[in-house]
Amino acid sequence: MASPHSVEAMITAEGLGKRYGDKTAVDDVSFTVRPGSVTGFLGPNGAGKSTTMRMIVGLDRPSTGRVTVNGQDYRRLRAPLTEVGVLLDAKAVHTGRSARNHLRAMAATHGIPSSRVDDVIDITGIASVARKRAGKFSLGMGQRLGIAAALLGDPHTLILDEPVNGLDPEGVRWVRQFVRHAASEGRTVLLSSHLMSEMAQTADHVIVLGRGKVLADAALPDLVRSWTTARVRLRSPRAAELSQLLSAGAASTSTVVEVTTSAPDTLDVTGIEASRIGDLAAERGIPLHELTPTTGSLEDAYLALTGEAVEYRTRGVETSDTDNQEPS
Amino acid sequence: MTATATAEPTRETRVQASPYRLTFVRQLRSELIKLTTVRSTWWSVGIVLLLTVGIAMMIASAIDMPGYPGIQAVISPIQFTMLLAGILGAIAVTGEYSTGMIRSTLSADPVRGSVLAAKSIVLAVFMFVVSLVTFLAAALAVSPILGSKDMAIDWSDAEMSVFPILAASVSMAVFALIGVAFGFLLRSGAGAIAATVGLLFVLPIVVSMFGMAGPDWQWILDAGDYLPMTAAQSVIIPQDGNGLDVSTGYLALAGWVVAGMLAAWAVLRGRDA
Numbered sequence: 001m002a003s004p005h006s007v008e009a010m011i012t013a014e015g016l017g018k019r020y021g022d023k024t025a026v027d028d029v030s031f032t033v034r035p036g037s038v039t040g041f042l043g044p045n046g047a048g049k050s051t052t053m054r055m056i057v058g059l060d061r062p063s064t065g066r067v068t069v070n071g072q073d074y075r076r077l078r079a080p081l082t083e084v085g086v087l088l089d090a091k092a093v094h095t096g097r098s099a100r101n102h103l104r105a106m107a108a109t110h111g112i113p114s115s116r117v118d119d120v121i122d123i124t125g126i127a128s129v130a131r132k133r134a135g136k137f138s139l140g141m142g143q144r145l146g147i148a149a150a151l152l153g154d155p156h157t158l159i160l161d162e163p164v165n166g167l168d169p170e171g172v173r174w175v176r177q178f179v180r181h182a183a184s185e186g187r188t189v190l191l192s193s194h195l196m197s198e199m200a201q202t203a204d205h206v207i208v209l210g211r212g213k214v215l216a217d218a219a220l221p222d223l224v225r226s227w228t229t230a231r232v233r234l235r236s237p238r239a240a241e242l243s244q245l246l247s248a249g250a251a252s253t254s255t256v257v258e259v260t261t262s263a264p265d266t267l268d269v270t271g272i273e274a275s276r277i278g279d280l281a282a283e284r285g286i287p288l289h290e291l292t293p294t295t296g297s298l299e300d301a302y303l304a305l306t307g308e309a310v311e312y313r314t315r316g317v318e319t320s321d322t323d324n325q326e327p328s
Numbered sequence: 329m330t331a332t333a334t335a336e337p338t339r340e341t342r343v344q345a346s347p348y349r350l351t352f353v354r355q356l357r358s359e360l361i362k363l364t365t366v367r368s369t370w371w372s373v374g375i376v377l378l379l380t381v382g383i384a385m386m387i388a389s390a391i392d393m394p395g396y397p398g399i400q401a402v403i404s405p406i407q408f409t410m411l412l413a414g415i416l417g418a419i420a421v422t423g424e425y426s427t428g429m430i431r432s433t434l435s436a437d438p439v440r441g442s443v444l445a446a447k448s449i450v451l452a453v454f455m456f457v458v459s460l461v462t463f464l465a466a467a468l469a470v471s472p473i474l475g476s477k478d479m480a481i482d483w484s485d486a487e488m489s490v491f492p493i494l495a496a497s498v499s500m501a502v503f504a505l506i507g508v509a510f511g512f513l514l515r516s517g518a519g520a521i522a523a524t525v526g527l528l529f530v531l532p533i534v535v536s537m538f539g540m541a542g543p544d545w546q547w548i549l550d551a552g553d554y555l556p557m558t559a560a561q562s563v564i565i566p567q568d569g570n571g572l573d574v575s576t577g578y579l580a581l582a583g584w585v586v587a588g589m590l591a592a593w594a595v596l597r598g599r600d601a
Binding site: 053057058059060061074078084089093097098101112153154317 | 346352354362366423429432435438439598601
């Protein structure tokens with residue numbers, strides 16, 4: 001069984017749903033998490049992220065649909081720790097047991113040697129507290145212990161629920177680099193976080209859940225482009241003249257151009273690219289003191305997606321190979 | 329924002345297949361590590377040892393009855409230590425639920441039935457060995473006292489020496505399994521301990537209250553013979569005409585284990601962790 005054949009490691013959810021009594025936590029969710037990239041799992045509290053993750057690893061039984069890891073039900077895996085490393089929350093450890101003994105007990109189920117236990121202790125930087133009882137750990141140390149447990153079997157797939165929660169900046173950066181490296185090795189990474197800036201730096205692909213449904217499932221740049229508006233900020237001593245010019249120019253084409261004057265010499269323009277504005281200004285000999293294109297952040301996109309106005313609306317986003325047209 | 333575009337979705341993984349596998353024997357080892365790496369286990373073992381040896385020595389010193397079987401002094405403390413066996417079984421399970429450890433356990437081994445089996449076997453064997461050592465230690469401790477009273481345990485008569493010790497150790501294992509079953513059924517430490525103490529300790533007292541009742545109530549006394557502690561007494565030192573015979577006693581104990589395990593399994597396999 002140790003032959004180095006490649007394994008198509010992915011997580012596939014089909015019509016996945018979970019009901020607790022008459023409350024629906026996850027409602028007909030379908031998605032695929034692919035190897036070789038980091039997939040971010042976003043959504044407000046109670047959106048169903050953790051429930052979905054628990055269903056992936058067989059802790060909760062789906063009410064409807066199914067979810068598979070590498071095409072198999074998690075409960076059927078013959079070596080779960082080597083296929084999926086999971087961090088559900090830092091508090092999945094007996095408080096009376098030392099970190100090292102916790103990892104030894106986990107490793108023993110799969111015949112993972114204690115040298116590997118020491119490896120993951122070193123990798124996650126908990127060597128100095130490994131013999132202390134886990135109940136005495138800080139949030140960040142508990143988080144590192146949870147990550148260490150997830151790494152024990154050197155798994156193809158990593159499922160990490162809020163891994164940077166409680167970590168110091170060094171730890172946050174370590175997690176980011178670690179998951180990016182894991183993805184570059186061809187592993188599958190599913191990661192949830194509330195820290196949008198962190199997610200923007202880590203994820204390639206994003207699945208946004210809201211009220212138990214998938215609101216968006218797209219490559220991160222596409223999601224941001226679709227749900228935020230690209231703007232150009234410009235400063236010019238002849239701003240008023242330029243404003244008229246841009247509005248007039250827009251009238252002749254079908255695009256919607258909006259020009260807002262935020263200061264006597266400053267304009268915020270949407271619907272027209274910076275290069276085009278520069279060309280227009282040059283044609284008329286209008287001097288420009290600043291011309292800055294700005295794109296929205298993941299946070300802007302996320303808030304737009306999950307905000308009240310779009311609570312129940314889903315919206316398709318263009319795939320990465322279509323042209324970068326702005327949605328109008 | 330990441331500069332990289334989406335990675336091509338079908339890239340082959342370069343991660344090699346792992347040599348590690350989940351097996352039942354390895355699960356047993358994992359459960360043994362878990363049991364022996366928390367302090368509550370060793371507290372329980374220590375108290376069992378202390379109570380057994382202490383009470384046995386007290387009885388041996390106090391007893392003044394010609395013909396008293398010396399082994400009785402060694403075995404009698406089980407009436408107290410049975411509670412520790414049951415509680416150890418219960419907290420071995422409820423400790424996992426209260427701390428969240430159960431999620432780690434079940435993600436390493438998602439087959440619920442095998443988690444139940446591994447934990448139960450390890451606790452039963454552990455409790456049996458601990459009890460065996462404890463009773464032998466008590467026998468050793470009381471032998472000079474009994475010897476001076478001419479009541480020494482006759483080791484050549486297995487019926488009144490080795491067998492009671494073995495039967496008592498088996499009973500302790502059964503009590504631990506009853507605790508395990510209540511642990512999985514109730515999940516809460518307080519609830520599981522209360523249920524275990526109720527079944528092992530309180531119900532026999534309730535039954536004994538009917539000892540002077542009329543013949544209409546005899547069925548309660550008859551049913552009471554099948555309670556775990558009462559059945560255990562029947563197999564440890566059988567008394568003719570009183571309680572169950574040995575084989576029925578073992579059947580009753582086995583019945584409690586089977587019923588407890590089936591109930592625990594039914595609950596464990598269906599419920600979300």
